[in-house]
Amino acid sequence: MAWHDADSWLTLAFAPHPGTLALALLVVIALPILLHAYIYRRRAPDSFPTFLLVGPSGAGKTSLLTLLSHGAPSATHTSSTPTAASLTLPITTTPASSRYRSNNDPSADRARKFRLLDTPGHGKLRHYALSSLTKTSPGGALKGIIFVLDAAALGEDAGAAETGEYLHDVLLLLQKRHTGNKTSKGPAAIPVLVAANKMDLFTALPQSLVKLRLEKAVEEVRKTRGRALKDSGIELSAGDGEEEEREGLADGYEGTFGFKMLEDSDIEVKVAGGSVKGDKGEGADVQEWWGWVAEQL
Amino acid sequence: MLDTFEILSTSGVVLWSRTYVPVHSYVINSLIREVLIEERTNKVAYGDGTTKPTYRKDGYIMKWNLAKDFGLIFVAVYQSLVHLTWIDKLIDNVSALFTGLYGEQLKGETSNAKFPFDPYFDREMQRVEASNDTSTSSAFEVTSNTEFTPPSSSGTDHGADEPPPMPGLRKATAPQKPIYNPDTSTDATPVPTPDTSRPSTPASRILTGKTRPGSKPSRRDRKVKAAENSAPASSGDETSARKGKAAGKQKKNRVWNEFGADEEDKSINLDYSTVSANDPADFELPDAINPESWGRTTGKGQFVLKDLDEEMDEIIASANAKKESSTAAGGIVGSSLGAIGGLFRNVVGGKTLTKEDLEKPLKGMEDHLLKKNVAREAAVRLCDSVERDLIGLKTNSFTTIESTLRTAMERALTKILTPTSSLDLLREISTVTSTNRPYVLSIVGVNGVGKSTNLSKIAFFLLQNHHRVLIAAADTFRSGAVEQLRVHVRNLKELSKREGGEVDIFEKGYGKDAANIAADAVTFAKENKYDVVLIDTAGRRHNDARLMSSLEKFAKLAKPDKILMVGEALVGSDAVAQARNFNNSFGAGRGLDGFVISKCDTVGDMVGTLVSMVHATGIPVVFLGVGQHYADLRGLNVGSVCRLLMS
Numbered sequence: 032m033a034w035h036d037a038d039s040w041l042t043l044a045f046a047p048h049p050g051t052l053a054l055a056l057l058v059v060i061a062l063p064i065l066l067h068a069y070i071y072r073r074r075a076p077d078s079f080p081t082f083l084l085v086g087p088s089g090a091g092k093t094s095l096l097t098l099l100s101h102g103a104p105s106a107t108h109t110s111s112t113p114t115a116a117s118l119t120l121p122i123t124t125t126p127a128s129s130r131y132r133s134n135n136d137p138s139a140d141r142a143r144k145f146r147l148l149d150t151p152g153h154g155k156l157r158h159y160a161l162s163s164l165t166k167t168s169p170g171g172a173l174k175g176i177i178f179v180l181d182a183a184a185l186g187e188d189a190g191a192a193e194t195g196e197y198l199h200d201v202l203l204l205l206q207k208r209h210t211g212n213k214t215s216k217g218p219a220a221i222p223v224l225v226a227a228n229k230m231d232l233f234t235a236l237p238q239s240l241v242k243l244r245l246e247k248a249v250e251e252v253r254k255t256r257g258r259a260l261k262d263s264g265i266e267l268s269a270g271d272g273e274e275e276e277r278e279g280l281a282d283g284y285e286g287t288f289g290f291k292m293l294e295d296s297d298i299e300v301k302v303a304g305g306s307v308k309g310d311k312g313e314g315a316d317v318q319e320w321w322g323w324v325a326e327q328l
Numbered sequence: 329m330l331d332t333f334e335i336l337s338t339s340g341v342v343l344w345s346r347t348y349v350p351v352h353s354y355v356i357n358s359l360i361r362e363v364l365i366e367e368r369t370n371k372v373a374y375g376d377g378t379t380k381p382t383y384r385k386d387g388y389i390m391k392w393n394l395a396k397d398f399g400l401i402f403v404a405v406y407q408s409l410v411h412l413t414w415i416d417k418l419i420d421n422v423s424a425l426f427t428g429l430y431g432e433q434l435k436g437e438t439s440n441a442k443f444p445f446d447p448y449f450d451r452e453m454q455r456v457e458a459s460n461d462t463s464t465s466s467a468f469e470v471t472s473n474t475e476f477t478p479p480s481s482s483g484t485d486h487g488a489d490e491p492p493p494m495p496g497l498r499k500a501t502a503p504q505k506p507i508y509n510p511d512t513s514t515d516a517t518p519v520p521t522p523d524t525s526r527p528s529t530p531a532s533r534i535l536t537g538k539t540r541p542g543s544k545p546s547r548r549d550r551k552v553k554a555a556e557n558s559a560p561a562s563s564g565d566e567t568s569a570r571k572g573k574a575a576g577k578q579k580k581n582r583v584w585n586e587f588g589a590d591e592e593d594k595s596i597n598l599d600y601s602t603v604s605a606n607d608p609a610d611f612e613l614p615d616a617i618n619p620e621s622w623g624r625t626t627g628k629g630q631f632v633l634k635d636l637d638e639e640m641d642e643i644i645a646s647a648n649a650k651k652e653s654s655t656a657a658g659g660i661v662g663s664s665l666g667a668i669g670g671l672f673r674n675v676v677g678g679k680t681l682t683k684e685d686l687e688k689p690l691k692g693m694e695d696h697l698l699k700k701n702v703a704r705e706a707a708v709r710l711c712d713s714v715e716r717d718l719i720g721l722k723t724n725s726f727t728t729i730e731s732t733l734r735t736a737m738e739r740a741l742t743k744i745l746t747p748t749s750s751l752d753l754l755r756e757i758s759t760v761t762s763t764n765r766p767y768v769l770s771i772v773g774v775n776g777v778g779k780s781t782n783l784s785k786i787a788f789f790l791l792q793n794h795h796r797v798l799i800a801a802a803d804t805f806r807s808g809a810v811e812q813l814r815v816h817v818r819n820l821k822e823l824s825k826r827e828g829g830e831v832d833i834f835e836k837g838y839g840k841d842a843a844n845i846a847a848d849a850v851t852f853a854k855e856n857k858y859d860v861v862l863i864d865t866a867g868r869r870h871n872d873a874r875l876m877s878s879l880e881k882f883a884k885l886a887k888p889d890k891i892l893m894v895g896e897a898l899v900g901s902d903a904v905a906q907a908r909n910f911n912n913s914f915g916a917g918r919g920l921d922g923f924v925i926s927k928c929d930t931v932g933d934m935v936g937t938l939v940s941m942v943h944a945t946g947i948p949v950v951f952l953g954v955g956q957h958y959a960d961l962r963g964l965n966v967g968s969v970c971r972l973l974m975s
């Protein structure tokens with residue numbers, strides 16, 4: 032039957048038919064509810080900017096998290112699961128985005144809020160950190176990575192090796208994220224703060240040396256990684272023979288590694304010293320780190 | 329003596345702790361690392377199944393309990409010299425109490441929360457030590473002058489190993505036994521068995537024997553003290569409001585009331601003169617029997633205590649009830665509504681997993697792993713640990729049990745296969761050679777798994793990285809072994825001419841002692857500035873005790889920096905025993921450092937051997953052999969192996 036017939040569906044839809052009325056009523060009532068639910072759901076996981084705490088085990092990540100979330104570091108042990116805390120910047124630091132706002136602006140308070148994600152540093156559990164780097168986190172954009180390290184351990188070879196390795200892996204992932212991106216604009220850059228913790232200890236490497244030592248450690252990893260065996264990925268997956276090009280950290284550069292080499296890949300690395308636990312009962316020294324966080328907000 | 333009791337979250341934050349003697353934090357850290365993260369089962373003593381497993385570290389014993397659904401770890405640390413039998417009970421009760429009290433708070437962000445748990449813990453401590461009243465003398469004496477110290481006790485089965493009581497005392501103590509010692513009375517222990525905490529010196533024994541009946545005043549003292557302790561837990565109003573309730577309920581909770589009911593008065597009237605008895609068992613009983621009268625004499629403070637007591641009992645009881653109902657739930661789900669709801673939730677998610685839910689999918693998972701050539705022992709243990717992880721968890725929305733199980737299993741496999749520390753061979757070599765000695769790597773394994781072949785592959789890899797390599801032929805047993813290596817070395821020389829590496833063979837013919845040859849090779853390499861010594865050893869059956877025992881001498885003389893074991897990917901269920909026996913054959917303090925899994929190209933996706941070997945020993949896979957050529961050596965890609973295993 033044609034659409035202009037007397038009993039076609041179109042005619043019916045415009046006729047005062049009880050079914051049509053019921054349907055219309057249903058749509059009118061349900062639509063706002065569904066819409067509300069939809070929008071509310073989308074906004075519900077408060078999309079605060081997120082910062083990721085990474086670093087080798089025992090560096091002081093969890094201590095830092097507890098210090099920032101309730102003023103004093105609590106006793107900690109090796110973490111085996113990640114954890115998150117919502118934090119607010121202290122009044123004394125102003126986030127970069129609200130530099131021009133009045134202090135009394137109520138929206139300034141919201142701009143100060145952020146989420147800090149602590150991850151375990153144990154060798155077997157680093158996938159928590161590395162996977163939250165690659166996939167976009169559910170609650171809010173990843174605004175920065177805080178790589179916490181133990182400045183006292185960095186003075187020893189074993190500690191430096193472990194730290195260098197982890198930092199290398201993190202930086203390589205960030206670089207891959209940049210090169211793997213196909214769109215012209217590229218993903219938003221994720222800056223890295225290397226927080227040299229435990230500066231209160233007298234065995235700690237002085238701040239001026241931390242950066243040099245780290246670069247050397249990363250360079251060592253970079254050197255051996257480039258020559259290491261390929262891994263088993265292709266052979267075992269019964270396969271489509273195509274060999275993946277192995278990407279190394281700062282491949283295009285000759286000479287020893289420096290954090291500057293990463294600027295091409297939009298990775299900004301800043302090294303700052305501090306301590307979660309104060310010097311003989313004095314307060315903790317995290318001002319510089321707070322300042323960095325504020326800059327990213 | 330308990331040294332420390334800590335309640336910490338799995339994210340590493342100590343939520344509450346009680347320290348009697350400070351314990352360095354590395355002690356608990358190593359528990360978390362070795363047992364909870366790395367799951368090194370060989371470090372844990374499991375006991376007979378009735379008690380909790382124990383972990384020892386540097387003179388400490390640790391016992392722990394995990395509350396998975398809250399992400400909490402309860403750890404008790406004490407010196408390994410003392411023997412505390414009530415620890416298990418304490419840990420269980422404290423777990424129940426803590427999760428019962430702060431369950432809601434724990435669901436949120438815990439880093440900010442405060443847990444005023446002190447009074448509860450103190451009280452619980454008193455209760456468990458009271459119920460386990462065979463204390464040793466030293467602890468007992470301490471109890472009498474400190475506010476609160478746990479006595480160490482020698483055993484739950486009362487009287488079994490105790491000396492007979494002093495004749496003079498028997499009369500005084502025996503009739504009262506049921507009062508103090510509810511446990512023994514139900515166990516039908518012979519009457520003369522000495523009861524509660526009996527000091528070992530005769531003098532103090534007499535003292536306590538006499539004073540026990542007149543324990544009333546001291547009891548009151550203690551209570552007041554305890555009440556002061558617990559004061560912050562509840563305000564005055566609250567307590568008086570609850571007074572009646574407390575009195576009524578108390579009787580229900582103590583089943584053993586009747587035992588001492590009529591002897592109560594007698595014990596009080598006997599002697600009022602001495603004030604010093606501090607028998608913990610004795611002290612608890614009367615207020616259970618006759619709360620009203622005690623309330624009158626001691627006043628307000630005491631009711632705070634009782635309130636706490638009752639509250640604690642309720643929480644513990646409800647926790648136990650929950651445990652029971654959750655195990656029983658499977659049977660009840662027969663009701664149609666429950667079944668439909670369960671079915672629905674199975675599809676939509678949000679279902680709390682029980683043992684019954686998991687049984688069938690787990691069986692399927694186990695079969696799947698077995699098909700992938702994972703040894704049965706490893707498959708069963710993996711499934712068990714995944715089951716332990718999942719029971720009591722809620723499935724996420726829109727996930728079925730099966731997919732939840734899959735992700736859990738994948739996570740478990742990833743965790744097992746991921747090495748604890750990096751396996752960068754080149755790096756290790758350069759660290760060692762910088763100290764002017766060669767890096768020594770030796771290879772062991774059963775016959776015919778491809779030791780020499782994989783050794784040459786490793787040599788080839790090192791040659792490509794411009795190292796000077798010396799290959800030591802320490803297989804002086806099988807005829808043709810030395811010749812085989814000679815051929816390999818000739819080939820390698822040919823191949824590496826252009827690369828700039830250098831390779832030679834160190835041989836001493838057949839029949840000599842392998843350990844000596846290895847040691848000589850190392851000395852020779854040091855004199856001649858080789859970077860790396862690769863030692864080939866004779867193949868041996870892992871159950872041949874004579875041959876295996878020679879490995880210990882070998883490890884001692886050659887002092888290899890790294891000992892790798894070659895295992896075939898085809899081996900199947902024998903993998904576990906092989907890995908374990910080789911790992912244990914090098915003497916105390918030395919084990920394997922890694923596995924080389926050969927012939928991986930021949931098994932397709934049945935790469936279960938990797939899992940079996942790693943699971944049995946906690947030692948990582950360093951290399952995979954994937955073909956016949958020198959270049960066919962690979963590092964392990966954990967992700968791809970897990971995908972293969974789960975496919």
Ligand SMILES: Nc1nc2c(ncn2[C@@H]2O[C@H](COP(=O)(O)OP(=O)(O)OP(=O)(O)O)[C@@H](O)[C@H]2O)c(=O)[nH]1
Nearest residue numbers: 088089090091092093094107110152229306307308
């Ligand atoms: N002296 C000193 N000690 C610190 C400082 N920060 C942390 N610590 C100590 O370092 C130890 C380890 O700190 P955690 O915060 O648990 O380390 P983590 O990085 O979370 O380690 P994982 O959870 O294992 O990855 C703790 O015992 C802290 O007390 C500091 O600034 N100075």
Ligand SMILES: [Mg+2]
Nearest residue numbers: 093109110340
């Ligand atoms: Mg931590």
